[in-house]
Amino acid sequence: MSSEDLPEPLAVSTPEPLPGADRESVPADPADSPFRTEPTSRDEAPQFVLPLVVHIEKTDPPARTAALRTAARAVLTMLSDERALGGGEWAQVMREWQDARIRKVVRRARGAEWRKASALPGITVAGEHAEVRVFPPVPLDAWPRELAKLQVSGTDLDDPEPPAAPDRDAPVLWMNPEVGMSAGKAMAQAGHGAQLAWWELSDTERKAWREAGFPLSVATPDPDLWRELTVSGLPVVRDAGFTEIAPGSCTVVADHPALRR
Template sequence: MAGVEQDVLPLSVLDPLLSRYAQWLSLSGEATADTSDEDPDDVVLMPMVLRIERREPPARTALLEAAAAAALAVCLDERCATEGEWHEAMHGWISGRIRKVTRRARGAHWEAVQSLPGITVEVGGAEVRALLPMRVADMPKELSRLQISGSELEPDSPGPVPAGVPVLWLNPDVPMSAGKSAAQVGHATMILAAQLHGEGADEDLERWAAEGYRCAVRQASPTTWNDLHPGDDPETAWRKNRVAAVRDAGFTEVDPGTVTVLAQWPSS
């Protein structure tokens, strides 16, 4: 894995996420926030750019693993610390609605986004750049010209989960495009890190950072999904199985309130 070198982890940036996690998980679809009066130009989101070359597209699983690592790497970059140049943008985003948008790029368009504030992560030849959150209206042309659709990739067979790495289990009953899945696993690593920080496991987070936030993305079997799903008791799920869940707001592809990913920290 390449693209993540961090000596300082501004872990406090995750505090707003931790304080709202249990509330989010308890929401039903009907309880999802009403955004009907929201100005689309004022929406703040984290853009994630997936490198998908026409002739040599990446493996789907490797791309998702790169996306998961890149999203967290931006959040915990030293520039997001209290006095850092990225702090205001990152803190404001995490304190509000956590939204991401994925776009695909190739060739010169991929090279162009490398100059924008963010971090690129490579896993198994697949590359994703997660960018500093920004208002939709403030997106530079290097981003706004990129396509959101067309990010689908063929399913692959990634093999067994490597020992000692977090696993991001995708919901077996909810088909998602590669772009949607990339955003969801990015949410998952953020929630997982917030849970670890909340219980004081900062040494685990430091080791994870040293490993480039390596993780495994896998499609869960129905049995695995049912066994790990926290239901209405996220505290027990974390304490017993080291599992955190991503519940989607339902803006794209899935119904509001759908649990899309279960993030499982490896047992010690």
Template sequence: MSDVAGGAGAHGAPDGVGAERTPDGSGVAAAGAGPDGVGAAPGVAGSAGADVLAPLAARYAAWHGLPAHAVADVRDEDPDDVRAMPVVLRLERDPVPSRTPLLEAAAAAAVAVCLDPRAEPGGEWHEALAAWVSGRIRKVARRARGAHWRAVQDLPGVTIAVPGPDGVARAVGRDGTAGSDGMAGSDAVAEVRALLPCRVSELPKTVSRLQISGSDLPADAPGPPPAGVPVLWLNPDVEMTVGKAAAQVGHATMLLASVLDAEQRATWARDGFRCAVRTPSPERWAAMLPDDPATAWRKRGVISVRDAGFTEIAPGTITVLAEAP
């Protein structure tokens, strides 16, 4: 389980609805290039899901000001009200997806759920997302294949596929876009479905039966990131399984979306929330780390993900730097 609160004083989320099985839980996002610019001060303004992500922007600076031990302090949480977003990685035995496209699909899927029109106030997803985002934005990555993968397509969420060598992310679902079974087809490099967050204790059996451990893939060599898309730089000094990294890049795209203005978010949504995930050299990472993460967005267009350290890594570790194009 990966956890980022995004600010000081984060508490367990208030009561809200969890994920429910629906006939059509698919999401839609178009393929294309990344956003055309950035520069907005932290804050959220009127677009699909903007109200849902507002707490992240509001808490961001305070979260980075906490001492490391404080980011892992959950004594104020009600254990029965812990919520998480399930992130389901499609890991077939053959073909096995490459690590980087899978992480890019996970990053796009997480933010796509939050900026889906159904996340707007009054929408069918709003209450569940608002309850989750108002607390710690935990994500739990699970792996699925075959019939189990097809089964999660019936749960509310968004599936992102990164197909072919072009690396373009696009949404697929049960609406006929990618076939009646929700599969992207033989050209798909990687597929991930991010589901509507719910209380961990209320996970549907379709999800709870999926394995969490053992989700790892070997490193690959994706080459330079394409121009014009956000780049999510993974900390090269920290070893993370693909499941842990998938949660971290999902945090990164959510935080990035929370500080974009309405036009930038809309452009990114039309482009399918395309992004690039890369691992820099330790020397480049050290040079990229901002002296003050709280002001790095205004000065450099960089957002930092600081993990609570519940799994795999130490509390307070910066796991991802999200760099706007």
């Protein structure tokens, strides 16, 4: 597929390791992660990407924070779906995706585009005035045509009203207050943060979160709280810097009650 065949994505995001705090990257030792199956270097393994498509109609776009929260819940829903586990129909490609760099790409669709995307195998997650469909991972250079042709240039989202304060008794994805990101980039980062928290939890804790419907908040702390969070021992997402932001930027802290030490 040539570069002309693949339109510019809304967000391409690949996290990099942050020594001491970041758990988003796959450890070198596969025994360190319950989801990595091969000892091959992440860069040497075949590269896959997890596609997410956000439903954006011109006349009724979702609020930014609602879209971020729904994207994070969509990632968690895919990670926990029976088809993605054990001998499920998506299990092999999910293993291959998690053996390589954890890439997520967010695109947008409306009208007929959304209906065509919805016909492909995947899971649609509806949130508060936001809808995101997540698909099984695909090879980095072999997207389904219905997804590859989706256009995203110039699209962003806003919060018409200030988001409600996060519930500190439930999981919170804290976004870096000092790094500006498009809505799509931020959605991918929120997905990374949710995946980090998922990896860190025990089987019992994962089951409880899933059965509760993956409640979570997305919030932007003040700079002082952000600095405290990044050194708290909670999982931190550090971006590879392929799009929009500088390499090594810390973008999200994944705060789950079970992970607070």
